[in-house]
Amino acid sequence: MKETPAKPVVWITGAAGGLGRALVEAFAAGGWRTVAAYHTHPVPFQSPDVWPLPLDVTRPGDPERLVQELAERWGRLDALVNNAGVTADSVLPLLKESDWDRTLAVNLTGAARCSRAALHLLGEGNGGSIVNIGSYAGRAGAAGQAAYAAAKAGLIGLSQALAAEGAPLNVRVNVVLPGILATRMTARLPAGAWDRLVNCNLLRRPNRVEEVARFVVFLCSLNNVSGQVFQLDSRPARWA
Numbered sequence: 469m470k471e472t473p474a475k476p477v478v479w480i481t482g483a484a485g486g487l488g489r490a491l492v493e494a495f496a497a498g499g500w501r502t503v504a505a506y507h508t509h510p511v512p513f514q515s516p517d518v519w520p521l522p523l524d525v526t527r528p529g530d531p532e533r534l535v536q537e538l539a540e541r542w543g544r545l546d547a548l549v550n551n552a553g554v555t556a557d558s559v560l561p562l563l564k565e566s567d568w569d570r571t572l573a574v575n576l577t578g579a580a581r582c583s584r585a586a587l588h589l590l591g592e593g594n595g596g597s598i599v600n601i602g603s604y605a606g607r608a609g610a611a612g613q614a615a616y617a618a619a620k621a622g623l624i625g626l627s628q629a630l631a632a633e634g635a636p637l638n639v640r641v642n643v644v645l646p647g648i649l650a651t652r653m654t655a656r657l658p659a660g661a662w663d664r665l666v667n668c669n670l671l672r673r674p675n676r677v678e679e680v681a682r683f684v685v686f687l688c689s690l691n692n693v694s695g696q697v698f699q700l701d702s703r704p705a706r707w708a
Contacts, residue, residue: 482552486651525578595638631695647701
């Protein structure tokens with residue numbers, strides 16, 4: 469039976485990761501109901517307002533299946549956070565073709581699939597918000613991250629195009645570059661690489677997943693902001 473909650477509803481991909489869990493907690497604290505989409509491990513939250521659902525963003529039709537389930541249960545969608553991501557770090561001559569394909573499939577094509585599946589439901593009522601979790605690598609590039617940088621740069625272009633397409637529906641689309649975070653993704657970095665990334669920041673410290681999550685919740689509440697890229701660390705960025 470469909471429930472139509474008074475609370476707003478957010479769909480978060482990659483909800484089992486470090487940033488994903490912080491996003492679930494922040495939206496819950498803000499009074500949202502959350503579809504916590506995971507790939508292999510469900511999110512361990514015991515709350516009627518958090519609904520874990522399996523999702524493979526690389527599988528055609530899977531985002532549409534999730535949106536159908538969401539619509540049947542809660543009947544609305546107010547925000548989508550495309551947070552699912554993978555890396556396959558290697559210099560380009562040594563990068564496996566399969567790693568290139570998977571990195572783009574998850575980080576870029578997966579975000580496009582989820583956005584396309586969600587757009588009609590987000591456009592109902594007063595409109596909604598899409599937040600794509602990008603990376604500084606997509607703005608500045610990074611040696612050894614050709615696939616990841618290409619995918620995240622493409623995500624910025626996708627977001628700005630989708631912001632124009634979503635505007636008539638009052639669907640806002642923005643990109644958040646969270647900065648260096650202590651998550652499973654960065655845990656594989658050697659100590660020297662981690663230190664170099666941290667020291668690129670003027671404040672000489674990494675960001676925190678909780679701070680990024682709070683910003684994303686706030687961004688979803690803004691009705692007049694779309695097509696923008698928000699960098700949340702202290703690395704200087706070019707004007708253009």
